[in-house]
Amino acid sequence: MHRRGVGAGAIAKKKLTEARYKERGTVLAEDQIVQMSKQLETFKSNLEEFASKHKQEIRKSSQFRVQFQEMCATIGVDPLASGKGFWSEMLGVGDFYYELGVQIIEVCLALKHRNGGLITLDELHHRVLKGRGKFAQDVSQDDLVRAIKKLKVMGNGFGMIPVGGSYLVQSVPAELNMDHTVVLQLAEKKGYVSVSEIRESLKWERERACHVLDHLLKEGLAWLDSQASGEPQYWLPALFSELTSRDVTPEEANQISP
Amino acid sequence: MSFEWPWQYNFPPFFTLQPNVDTRHKQLAAWCSLALSYCRHNKLYTLDIMEAQESPVFNHKNIDRKLSMEAILIVFEELRKKGNLEWLDKNKTRCLVMWRRPEEWGKLIYQWVSKNSMVNTVFTLYELANGDDTESEEFHGLEDWMLIRSLQALQMDGKAEVITMDDGKGVKFF
Numbered sequence: 001m002h003r004r005g006v007g008a009g010a011i012a013k014k015k016l017t018e019a020r021y022k023e024r025g026t027v028l029a030e031d032q033i034v035q036m037s038k039q040l041e042t043f044k045s046n047l048e049e050f051a052s053k054h055k056q057e058i059r060k061s062s063q064f065r066v067q068f069q070e071m072c073a074t075i076g077v078d079p080l081a082s083g084k085g086f087w088s089e090m091l092g093v094g095d096f097y098y099e100l101g102v103q104i105i106e107v108c109l110a111l112k113h114r115n116g117g118l119i120t121l122d123e124l125h126h127r128v129l130k131g132r133g134k135f136a137q138d139v140s141q142d143d144l145v146r147a148i149k150k151l152k153v154m155g156n157g158f159g160m161i162p163v164g165g166s167y168l169v170q171s172v173p174a175e176l177n178m179d180h181t182v183v184l185q186l187a188e189k190k191g192y193v194s195v196s197e198i199r200e201s202l203k204w205e206r207e208r209a210c211h212v213l214d215h216l217l218k219e220g221l222a223w224l225d226s227q228a229s230g231e232p233q234y235w236l237p238a239l240f241s242e243l244t245s246r247d248v249t250p251e252e253a254n255q256i257s258p
Numbered sequence: 259m260s261f262e263w264p265w266q267y268n269f270p271p272f273f274t275l276q277p278n279v280d281t282r283h284k285q286l287a288a289w290c291s292l293a294l295s296y297c298r299h300n301k302l303y304t305l306d307i308m309e310a311q312e313s314p315v316f317n318h319k320n321i322d323r324k325l326s327m328e329a330i331l332i333v334f335e336e337l338r339k340k341g342n343l344e345w346l347d348k349n350k351t352r353c354l355v356m357w358r359r360p361e362e363w364g365k366l367i368y369q370w371v372s373k374n375s376m377v378n379t380v381f382t383l384y385e386l387a388n389g390d391d392t393e394s395e396e397f398h399g400l401e402d403w404m405l406i407r408s409l410q411a412l413q414m415d416g417k418a419e420v421i422t423m424d425d426g427k428g429v430k431f432f
Contacts, residue, residue: 240265
């Protein structure tokens, strides 16, 4: 059979393709694609310039970090999303939060035998700063919260419980459900709580209140005080304000189990 | 130097025997440590249990909490098991508190003796524990029963010999 000329067939095909694209309403002309790729190149080198200029600032200033994070959020980027990659390598953002995460774990482990694995964000902040020394980089509570969120995602048993305007950081995978959380929030004001207080504030049955308090005792998060006037009180070392600045003594250190 | 109370001392539940086993374990360890530190600080070598109950250690008036007799006995039993306490009577009313073991005392005494080049000298027990020369030493004021045990420990090591003299006991160091 006599073949049709290539030219005629190709033109016909092109017309068909164009017609199909027009149908869908998306027409990407070749020059547009070239244009876009040039823009991306410029964008990338601008970003690299930005990174080298601000790498120092990111490590030094917690305020800058907050603004940087917020900016990233607006454009839909999570600088901590992966260990490798532009943000992590160019800016060292990942490193900063990784190191902070390690520090947080160290502090929580050192105090776990005292507070059962529950610590206020304030105390954690205070101790992390102390551990970093006078000349180290500034670390804000915002930084801590982000680092903890990362730890949580990595499955390190970390959690954050909102109490009294701040957070309690949980570093052991104790099972704390909504009932437990709500009682912790109630206890935050005075550092302790009683069955009557729970019944009055939360309108619970006695059994429900006792169940929660027993669980907190069992998890080592609360201690029983049976010499309080009226009825027993349940105190949380994590909320005991006199404890926050006390260092771990050698005796205590010996008690810490691996 | 004033005594430094541990954080638990101001924590009201510390004076209630904890129902949770793990927490109780930590609590007892802290009580043992506190009792020994307190005795060390105040150079107490014997305790009368009734008096102890009223002492600041077990009776914290500021926060209106005190350790029950039952709990005190449990703490003392822990100390006994660790070798830091010995009952003087079957009824458990008085006890010896060894915040330092006899071997450790012996070592301190011998260090002082050799530092002052007094090896081969004979001392009376009184001179050693209550003499002017030893006033600044930690073992100054050491009670007789502990002193003798410490010297006996040194004797086992061949570093001393306890001798009986006319009016009491003495010791010679080698």
